Amino acid sequence: MTSSDAPVRRSKQPSMGDVARHAGVSAQTVSRVSNGHSNVDPLTRQRVVESMQALGYRPNSAARALRRGQFRAIGVIMFTLRTFGNMSTLNAIATEAAKADYSVTLLPVREATLGQVSGAYSRLSEAAVDGVVIIFEAHLLDEAEFTLPPGLPVVVIDSNAGDEYTVVDTDQGDGARQATEHLLSLGHRQVWHIAGPESSFSAMRRMEYWRRTLVDAGIEPPPVLYGDWSTDSGFRHGITLGQRDDVTAIFAANDQMALGLMRALHELGRDVPRDISVVGFDDLEEAHSFWPPLTTIRQDFGEVGRQAIQNLLAKVGGEQENSKIIVPTRLIVRDSTAAPRT
Amino acid sequence: MTSSDAPVRRSKQPSMGDVARHAGVSAQTVSRVSNGHSNVDPLTRQRVVESMQALGYRPNSAARALRRGQFRAIGVIMFTLRTFGNMSTLNAIATEAAKADYSVTLLPVREATLGQVSGAYSRLSEAAVDGVVIIFEAHLLDEAEFTLPPGLPVVVIDSNAGDEYTVVDTDQGDGARQATEHLLSLGHRQVWHIAGPESSFSAMRRMEYWRRTLVDAGIEPPPVLYGDWSTDSGFRHGITLGQRDDVTAIFAANDQMALGLMRALHELGRDVPRDISVVGFDDLEEAHSFWPPLTTIRQDFGEVGRQAIQNLLAKVGGEQENSKIIVPTRLIVRDSTAAPRT
DNA sequence: GGCGTTGATGTTTACGTCAACATGATGGGG
DNA sequence: CCCCATCATGTTGACGTAAACATCAACGCC
Numbered sequence: 074m075t076s077s078d079a080p081v082r083r084s085k086q087p088s089m090g091d092v093a094r095h096a097g098v099s100a101q102t103v104s105r106v107s108n109g110h111s112n113v114d115p116l117t118r119q120r121v122v123e124s125m126q127a128l129g130y131r132p133n134s135a136a137r138a139l140r141r142g143q144f145r146a147i148g149v150i151m152f153t154l155r156t157f158g159n160m161s162t163l164n165a166i167a168t169e170a171a172k173a174d175y176s177v178t179l180l181p182v183r184e185a186t187l188g189q190v191s192g193a194y195s196r197l198s199e200a201a202v203d204g205v206v207i208i209f210e211a212h213l214l215d216e217a218e219f220t221l222p223p224g225l226p227v228v229v230i231d232s233n234a235g236d237e238y239t240v241v242d243t244d245q246g247d248g249a250r251q252a253t254e255h256l257l258s259l260g261h262r263q264v265w266h267i268a269g270p271e272s273s274f275s276a277m278r279r280m281e282y283w284r285r286t287l288v289d290a291g292i293e294p295p296p297v298l299y300g301d302w303s304t305d306s307g308f309r310h311g312i313t314l315g316q317r318d319d320v321t322a323i324f325a326a327n328d329q330m331a332l333g334l335m336r337a338l339h340e341l342g343r344d345v346p347r348d349i350s351v352v353g354f355d356d357l358e359e360a361h362s363f364w365p366p367l368t369t370i371r372q373d374f375g376e377v378g379r380q381a382i383q384n385l386l387a388k389v390g391g392e393q394e395n396s397k398i399i400v401p402t403r404l405i406v407r408d409s410t411a412a413p414r415t
Numbered sequence: 416m417t418s419s420d421a422p423v424r425r426s427k428q429p430s431m432g433d434v435a436r437h438a439g440v441s442a443q444t445v446s447r448v449s450n451g452h453s454n455v456d457p458l459t460r461q462r463v464v465e466s467m468q469a470l471g472y473r474p475n476s477a478a479r480a481l482r483r484g485q486f487r488a489i490g491v492i493m494f495t496l497r498t499f500g501n502m503s504t505l506n507a508i509a510t511e512a513a514k515a516d517y518s519v520t521l522l523p524v525r526e527a528t529l530g531q532v533s534g535a536y537s538r539l540s541e542a543a544v545d546g547v548v549i550i551f552e553a554h555l556l557d558e559a560e561f562t563l564p565p566g567l568p569v570v571v572i573d574s575n576a577g578d579e580y581t582v583v584d585t586d587q588g589d590g591a592r593q594a595t596e597h598l599l600s601l602g603h604r605q606v607w608h609i610a611g612p613e614s615s616f617s618a619m620r621r622m623e624y625w626r627r628t629l630v631d632a633g634i635e636p637p638p639v640l641y642g643d644w645s646t647d648s649g650f651r652h653g654i655t656l657g658q659r660d661d662v663t664a665i666f667a668a669n670d671q672m673a674l675g676l677m678r679a680l681h682e683l684g685r686d687v688p689r690d691i692s693v694v695g696f697d698d699l700e701e702a703h704s705f706w707p708p709l710t711t712i713r714q715d716f717g718e719v720g721r722q723a724i725q726n727l728l729a730k731v732g733g734e735q736e737n738s739k740i741i742v743p744t745r746l747i748v749r750d751s752t753a754a755p756r757t
Numbered sequence: 758g759g760c761g762t763t764g765a766t767g768t769t770t771a772c773g774t775c776a777a778c779a780t781g782a783t784g785g786g787g
Numbered sequence: 788c789c790c791c792a793t794c795a796t797g798t799t800g801a802c803g804t805a806a807a808c809a810t811c812a813a814c815g816c817c
Contacts, residue, residue: 085484086566086773088772088773088774089773089774089775090773098796098797099796099797099798100773100774100775100797100798101774101775101776101796101797101798102795102796102797103774104773104774104775104776105775105795105796107774107775108775112794112795112796113795113796114794114795114796117795117796129564129565131564132773132774133481133772133773133774134542134543135477135478135480135481135486135543135772135773135774136477136481136772136773136774136775136802137773137774137775138477138480138543138774139475139477139478139481139772139773139774139802139803139804140773140774140775140776140801140802141774141775141802142802144477144543146520146543153506154496154502154503154505154506154509155502155503155506155700160496160497160502161496161497163496163521164495164496164497164523167496167521167523168523171523176520176521176522176542176543177520177521178488178518178519178520178521179505179509179518179519179520179521180518181509181510181513200476200518201476201477201480201486201488201518201543222471222473223471304700304701304703304704305704307704308704329700329701329704332701332704332705333704335706336704336705336706336708339706358497358646358671359646359671359674359701361646362646362647362649362650362671362674362675362678363674363678363705363706364677364678364681364705364706366678428803430802430803430804431803431804431805432803440766440767441766441767441768442767442803442804442805443766443767443768443804443805443806444765444766444767445804446803446804446805446806447765447766447805449804449805450805454763454764454765454766455765455766456764456765456766459765459766474803474804475802475803475804477802477803477804478772478802478803478804478805479803479804479805480804481772481773481774481802481803481804482771482772482803482804482805482806483772483804483805484772
């Protein structure tokens with residue numbers, strides 16, 4: 074074999090130039106066909122399309138993004154996917170973004186430690202996205218020196234971010250109020266509360282409205298028990314509360330803690346709902362199959378994701394104003410609540 | 416004002432050239448600093464870094480990707496995130512990819528209808544990814560005319576894809592065997608099975624090994640009951656099975672169906688595990704808080720995601736061979752299983 | 758002290774696409 | 788029948804980056 078032999082070419086993607094050569098047209102015409110522009114002769118168009126298929130041409134999105142100055146992609150910044158809410162929201166975000174022909178890039182932030190957030194910043198700073206959705210507590214965003222690139226459209230979910238961002242959230246307060254009022258309306262004279270961690274805006278908001286609802290009803294709120302969203306924390310508090318005869322109604326700040334709570338009550342031999350009524354928050358897919366099926370507050374995570382994307386894309390499109398979108402919550406009554414024994 | 420006035424410039428991102436001008440160096444030197452190359456004078460480096468900060472410079476990843484011919488991004492193709500397994504896997508994928516400084520792009524496929532998959536294909540065909548992880552049944556991949564771009568590295572999770580792809584999966588068969596053997600070893604003479612849908616490879620594999628284990632023990636397998644992974648389908652079959660006195664042990668193909676099943680048994684007044692033992696599959700985060708805490712087979716989704724990314728990145732890096740990676744499963748014994756009443 | 762070596766920095770160019778402009782053919786109206 | 792509008796198509800250049808190559812100064816060795 075001579076040196077003039079065709080070299081072993083690493084298979085590389087064909088470009089517009091290659092397609093153009095194959096079809097006997099200019100690269101610009103290929104571009105026009107690729108983008109569906111109108112002013113191309115039908116026969117030429119067909120010839121180009123055939124060449125594209127023959128060569129297996131795929132547009133190079135890096136070049137396209139460079140040329141156009143936008144990526145048709147949005148980023149999602151979050152700490153973890155391992156919660157039902159985050160996952161549902163992300164699912165809705167991905168679906169909604171796909172509808173608008175945007176793709177979704179995950180930008181996980183490992184933990185709120187300063188160093189790691191800085192790391193996330195550096196990756197974010199060059200991320201190929203036209204806008205970002207942030208799914209976590211805004212005060213973490215404040216604490217950490219988490220500087221978003223200026224000018225990048227941002228929508229924040231589930232947080233108390235101020236006017237600097239558009240915020241989408243479920244109506245935490247109203248949900249907590251509905252839960253508490255439901256228990257009171259059944260005749261309970263007192264409602265205990267297992268709250269989420271103090272670092273969580275949602276948890277604090279649910280707690281605040283639970284307390285407010287009691288006060289409005291002329292009831293002195295009992296001490297708050299703080300959990301960490303986990304079933305185990307619900308279980309621990311359940312063991313405590315379940316041993317008290319005066320406890321007849323408990324509102325847990327999420328379904329997981331409600332589940333742990335009910336397990337504790339079962340172990341203690343307390344009947345739900347005859348001895349103690351329980352209300353959760355979230356409406357997990359499994360909640361209606363808990364034993365007993367759980368009365369809870371349904372959050373519409375899908376709607377949250379949809380709203381977030383719609384608002385973000387509006388911003389990407391040039392819309393300016395920040396807004397605050399509240400998605401309603403709904404009480405779902407099942408079998409874990411009943412009137413107290415008389 | 417004359418025509419030589421500075422025009423109203425739309426605020427655009429500063430480029431390397433801008434930084435270079437500001438720092439009094441060449442663009443190439445900025446590039447070297449940006450990429451952390453060693454041969455730059457410390458003083459020069461510092462000057463460049465300061466200019467970067469002063470101007471708020473962020474590397475343009477589109478240009479970078481164009482130049483380098485790779486995106487440092489991997490795509491994840493899935494139908495839905497709304498299952499515990501998919502979410503856990505995705506979480507691990509995102510984490511592992513981030514470690515290697517790759518970002519993750521979601522490529523959702525709405526449904527297996529032909530048209531929509533074609534749609535996904537067209538989007539995929541220009542997606543800015545260096546490789547993809549596919550999280551769904553491979554036969555859907557076959558049925559649909561889902562042509563992956565040739566040469567794009569692919570890893571398939573949870574499927575029966577043949578040798579054409581690298582496949583990562585948990586050891587479904589061994590898990591089913593462990594579950595069944597556990598029940599037999601407790602003294603049960605027969606084990607019923609609530610399977611997943613026939614369209615699911617995992618479900619069929621679990622069923623196959625459940626059956627094989629019974630046969631190996633000299634037991635004639637009872638009829639299979641098919642569910643659809645949902646709690647409700649578990650509930651339905653639970654109502655049926657719970658009314659039969661001869662049923663003492665049930666292996667459900669996932670934890671959700673086990674949960675629905677146990678609810679049905681509770682409603683029928685059958686005690687778990689004294690009347691009927693139940694084993695699930697997955698080990699949901701909540702499974703240890705079910706009532707009773709569920710004996711189940713733990714899948715290590717994190718490991719699956721990790722293996723998937725490691726193999727995918729090896730392929731992106733030029734590795735050729737397809738491999739088949741099986742992640743072990745483990746029996747977690749809790750309180751939903753016991754010896755049968757004698 | 759001449760010469761090769763090393764290290765810092767600059768210059769050129771190409772990556773693939775597409776807007777803007779250029780060209781050339783066709784056709785219709787005055 | 789000439790001129791200009793219209794339409795298909797081609798040519799040029801720029802987007803921001805980084806590899807390859809080119810300079811140039813400083814330094815050490817024999």
